Amino acid sequence: MQWEDYRQSENLEDRRGSGGGGGFAGMPGGRGGIGIGTMVVLGLLGWALGIDPRLLIGGAEMIGGIGGRQQTQETRRSSGPPQDEMGRFVSAVLAQNEDVWSKVLPQQANMRYQAPRLVLFSGIDRSGCGTAQSAMGPFYCPVDKRVYLDTSFFQEMQRKLGGGGDFAYAYVIGHEVGHHIQNLLGILPKANQIRERSSERDANAISVRIELQADCFAGVWAHNIQAMGRLDQGDIEEAIRTASAIGDDKLQRASQGVVVPDSFTHGSSAQRTKWFNIGFQSGSMQSCDTFRNQV
Template structure:
């Protein structure tokens, strides 16, 4: 993925402190010391279980500790990232901004208002509650921010077999996809509807939300390719990652059994198919996961 010569976004809030704890791209030497928390978060993220519940139980049993939330003074000092991985994240965010600023008005007649992306380490506060590294990346519609602890990418590579710069960019593109849904008014409607549904129906609706975000990430990738910024093997990286974080694969790894009614993000096949739908068409209209019977 060609990102080194791309502009840096002004919408990254680096709350990690110390000039960037993860100074290189994932895959180098050294552990990060939060393996159990991240695995619990990955499972919760994929299975639709609030990771804070899993982590809270683990804390009571095993005494897992987290870092304290940043002070107000530390928040004031948050600035743009200066390390290699931070700059990579900033460049990917800038690519999303440039593409969606053009595509969203053209295809949906909506102005693109870019979200902030918060880099944090360990624990932070969000408009949706406590942000912990074990929760994995997430989008908070209340404050229109994406929250990301870079340790997720290291664990994604080590535990799930998904890695590479375009794979990481896909994860960010997926979260930006949720921001697109929020701008279109989809997320508020879905959240309201889920309160009236059974657990099984609510899970199915969640799957449709997540698959649409995958498809929107594909639309972003389509436009990135048109800008000649995708290299050979990049899409394969994204496909491996989408497959690695499919509900069926994670359930098989974690439980030894697959329960489709409990899916909240979609199977490996569904996630790769919907990313490819957006990537091949470049059309947001092709991403309507709510009006199809065949996911």
């Protein structure tokens, strides 16, 4: 992937080493929290990955903005763009997303693109959706319209999940920006409202459709990046390999030896690969309607 000569985004907040932590956020007890079945799956996933399951459970609540209230943020922010290679990479990929969606969203959805901010943090930080911790992995908070990323996740992804490479990492960022697109279009809040009124099984099915659409939007971004001549040979294979590595079926099989489709929250390896490819091949947001089309 060619990114070194690309511009740096002005929407990146570098909080690494800022000490912006705080305590571990308490689990919400009311309606809208994740179900027991999901907790069990996340607990098994935590065991497989060697991380504290409480952190994964906390991270699962971020996508819906559960907890609701905007948290005050007292972290220190670095001045100027990142100087390290990983920071510059993330900033350039974020800028590529901005340039693509600033063109695609008005053309295909008749809507002006409002770019999200991306927060780089290390270890622990505060988000509008609660506490952010590195073991949660990257997530999008719809409350404050920010993507949160501890780049140590990329090393963990390569070491434990078998997905790595610069375009694989870019795909992860593109997926989270895809959730921001859903938020701008009103899809994310509407889907989360339905989830809150649904049974655990139906809520999980809606979550899968949310995640697969974000994968498809990442594919639309990749389609445009390829048209710009920014992809190298093997980049798409990296993204597909990563999408496959983080499928619910593969993670469940590794952690517990059996697959429980009703507990899926992100989609199977085949589904994630399929929907990324749909977006990549078509370049069309309209092709990414996972809520009407069979997943």
